[in-house]
Amino acid sequence: MTDRPSAPARRAYWQGLRDGGPFLLIIGPFGMVFGVVATEAGLSVVQTLAFSVAVIAGAAQLTALQLMTENAPTVIVLLTALAVNARMAMYSASLTPHLGAAPLWQRAVVAYLMVDQAYATAYLRFEREPGMSVGAKLGYYLGVITLVAPCWYLGTLAGALLGEAIPPSIPISAAVPITFLALVGPMLRTLAHVVAALVSVVGTLALGFLPYSLGLLAAAVLAMMAGAAVETRVARWREGAR
Amino acid sequence: MSDALIWTVIALLAVGTFGLRFSFLGLIGNRPLPEWLLRHLRYTAVAVIPGLMAPRVLTLDPATGLPDPALLAAVALTLTIGLWTRNAVWAMLGGVTMLVVSVLV
Numbered sequence: 001m002t003d004r005p006s007a008p009a010r011r012a013y014w015q016g017l018r019d020g021g022p023f024l025l026i027i028g029p030f031g032m033v034f035g036v037v038a039t040e041a042g043l044s045v046v047q048t049l050a051f052s053v054a055v056i057a058g059a060a061q062l063t064a065l066q067l068m069t070e071n072a073p074t075v076i077v078l079l080t081a082l083a084v085n086a087r088m089a090m091y092s093a094s095l096t097p098h099l100g101a102a103p104l105w106q107r108a109v110v111a112y113l114m115v116d117q118a119y120a121t122a123y124l125r126f127e128r129e130p131g132m133s134v135g136a137k138l139g140y141y142l143g144v145i146t147l148v149a150p151c152w153y154l155g156t157l158a159g160a161l162l163g164e165a166i167p168p169s170i171p172i173s174a175a176v177p178i179t180f181l182a183l184v185g186p187m188l189r190t191l192a193h194v195v196a197a198l199v200s201v202v203g204t205l206a207l208g209f210l211p212y213s214l215g216l217l218a219a220a221v222l223a224m225m226a227g228a229a230v231e232t233r234v235a236r237w238r239e240g241a242r
Numbered sequence: 243m244s245d246a247l248i249w250t251v252i253a254l255l256a257v258g259t260f261g262l263r264f265s266f267l268g269l270i271g272n273r274p275l276p277e278w279l280l281r282h283l284r285y286t287a288v289a290v291i292p293g294l295m296a297p298r299v300l301t302l303d304p305a306t307g308l309p310d311p312a313l314l315a316a317v318a319l320t321l322t323i324g325l326w327t328r329n330a331v332w333a334m335l336g337g338v339t340m341l342v343v344s345v346l347v
Contacts, residue, residue, distance in 0.1 A: 019330075019331070022330075022331045022334050022335065023334075025334075025338065026338075041243070042243050043243075043248055044245075047245075047248050047249070047252065050252055051252050054252055054253070054255070054256035055252070055255050055256050055259050056259075057259055059294075060255070060259065061255075064251060064255060068243055068247075068248075068251065069243075074247065074250065074251065077251055078251065078254050078255060078258065081255055082255070082258045082259065082262065085258075085259050085262050086262060087290045087294070088259065088262040088263045089262045089263075089265045089266065090283075090286045090289075090290060091263070091286060091287075091290075092262070092263055092264065092265050092266040092267045092268075093265075093266035093267075093270075093279075093283055093286070094283040094284070094286035094287070095266075095267055096266045096267050096270050096271070096275065096283075097275060097280060097283070099267060100267065100270060100271045100272045100273070101271070101272045104268065104271070107264070107267045107268050107271065108264060108268065110267065111260060111263040111264035111267055111268060112260060112263065114263040116291065116294075119287070120287050120291060121330065123286075123287050124287075124330065127284075174310070174312075174313050174316075174341060175337075175338055175341055176295075176298070177295040177298050177299050177313070177317060178316055178317065178320050178334060178337035178338055178341060179334055180291050180294065180295050181291075181292070181295055181299075181317055181320050181321055181324070181333075181337070182320050182323075182324055182330045182331075182333035182334035182337060183287075183291065183324075183330045183333075184287075184288065184291055184292055184321065184324065185320065185321045185322070185323065185324015185325045185326075185328075185330070185333050186324050186325075186327075186328045186329065186330050186333070187287055187288050188288065188324075188325060192285065193285065193288050196285040196288045196289050197288040197289075197292045198292075199289070200288065200289045200290065200291075200292040200293035200296075201292045201293055201296040203293060204292075204293030204294075204296050204297065205296055205297065205300070208297060216290070216293050216294060219289075219293045220286075220289040220290045220293060221289075223285060223288070223289030223290075223293070224282040224283070224285045224286060224289045225282065226285075227282070227284065227285030227288065227289065228278070228281040228282045228284075228285065231281060231284075232281070
């Protein structure tokens with residue numbers, strides 16, 4: 001690794017910055033929602049901001065807050081919120097073939113900044129351009145997150161400071177699925193990807209009765225197995241057809 | 243909620259979440275993963291994100307017993323544009339526009 005980023009890494013960084021930009025439309029308002037909910041639950045402005053900076057995971061933060069206001073035992077609060085975040089370990093594994101060669105401290109930075117949108121945006125790009133160097137991949141990832149993470153912090157702070165001045169009629173939370181699913185469409189490149197996505201949806205709904213979002217994790221494992229199985233079948237079928 | 247409790251939850255959740263995020267990336271690093279595992283990991287994103295969002299999109303309105311039609315329409319448009327253009331940004335802008343229009347109408 002050289003001290004200065006290479007030209008492709010810098011180009012990748014700017015491309016990442018552009019690709020991450022549209023998420024600000026959602027991340028900022030979503031951060032405000034957390035800020036409002038947290039201060040209403042009794043957290044100070046400093047605690048609310050610290051929560052977002054230290055954890056950067058909206059769904060888990062809201063889950064923890066909800067359970068804390070219900071006076072759930074602290075162990076349950078932690079386990080449930082961590083179960084909501086367990087998908088991050090899967091993201092971590094799937095980024096390893098792409099970024100595993102980077103120095104340890106850079107991998108630690110990527111780990112701290114691992115959020116759904118950045119992961120999915122970067123993964124989509126890495127799959128599309130298999131020729132990218134590790135430096136370019138890292139640059140792209142950091143580009144995507146450069147505006148997203150500060151926007152999450154600032155949104156939280158704004159929500160905590162403004163509090164109830166924000167009208168509740170604005171349906172910000174409804175826009176969250178849009179930002180996630182916008183990434184899914186371009187990912188459905190092969191039959192295997194489509195099957196995996198369908199198993200994920202049906203599996204999560206069918207296993208919704210399991211506590212601590214374990215249904216999501218179980219469905220994800222099934223969906224990955226389904227995708228891998230279809231990929232193998234299709235490859236074998238193509239071999240046979242040749 | 244006491245201050246001590248709040249800070250404890252924030253600190254432990256931060257450490258635990260970082261541990262999950264760092265796990266494979268940090269500990270495996272550059273060591274090669276077996277082919278069968280790589281084949282499964284290729285589907286991580288499509289195996290997690292649709293399931294993560296499905297309950298939100300399909301939450302039934304207690305009044306009608308049906309999912310929110312405005313959200314369903316916006317999701318359908320988002321997926322269609324995404325599949326068609328292969329561009330996440332256009333998909334997002336299309337979906338959000340649809341949502342805003344349906345709120346205003």
